[in-house]
Amino acid sequence: MSIDPPSVEPKPGDPTPPGEPTQPRPTDDRTPAPLSSPSADLAPATAADDAPALTPQLPPVGRPWITVLAIVICVGVFFGLNSQPDPESWDAMSKFGVLPAGEIWDGGYWALVCSAFAHVQLWHVGLNLYWLWIFGAPLERAIGSMRFLAFFLSAAAVSSAYQLAFSDSTGIGASGILYAMFGFLWWGRDASPEFAKALSGQTSQYLFIWLFVCLIATWTGQWQIGNAAHFSGLLFGIAVAAAFVVPGAARTGKVAVAGLAAAAIVPLFWAPWSVSWLGYHAYKAHAAERYDEAYELYSQVIERAPESAWAHLNRSYVNEALGEPERARMDRQIALSLDPTIEQQP
16 A cells, blocks of 8 residues: 655745746747758759768668657657647646756756757747758768767757756757757768758758847847757857868867867856756755855845745745844735735745
8 A cells, every 4th residue: 555645734934946937938949941942053062072071871771760760759749748738837848858947957957858859839840840851861861870869969968058058948849959950061061962962052041040030039029039059059060060070170179069068067057147046056055944045045036036026035034044034024025015925825
């Protein structure tokens, strides 16, 4: 007979966990619409005469199995999310490995990869899968399935980590990986005809234009787009191509890959510029009864996000523990003015 764990009623003064204000919903990435086939006069570039051509390492029976598998997973996650009552909620997302920032900082690093497979809107998954096939299939055929798998997973982790660093969320969708593939193909287009065939001048121009359109759309508040994932994915793809397929660029490329990967690790453990990171550590210090540390961290959250009722309420509890009843009363009043239901929330 199984025994359910006893429920624990919160006591007055117990810290409340960080709520929605410090854990934003994952932002969609946006990918451009598919292009029509390039005209006949836009012939693909050929490999340089003095550059050794990359010998294609075709997988068994010549099929891009990893690309196909990634598409199947994206489709499955899409239908799985849309079967949930609220597909964009963290409750729904977490069932498919997409986690809020605090849980990633607690060790849920798999979310860096899982978030790339998550899409909610039909147009979003459709466009991403179109580009995944256009870029992924020829790239996988050229470099081999195992190398492609390593590149795919690395690009997902790196682009998600940079998005987490700049937006307190990994975002959802595969466009960070797609821009990594595009960067690889574009930078290595002279190393192999396989790469050049996947691109045209029109496609390259369109992808670069879309990169900056998304940036402007985010700055103007029109869309919440994973721009950090786009740019970091592009740079990562360029660096990997330089390291492994572009003649004469191996050393520079490997240094760039190592630098980008190392920088991507930093926000997983240290991100004091992030309100969510500060709130997460304030809560951890509060729960551990390190009240002076918690007070300083809550104060930093409030300085950057003065509308955070959660931070004001928890700082009031800390002030009580520090023997500052007047400051506690003021913080509680501010919290209730910002959200009258804050004390009734779980």
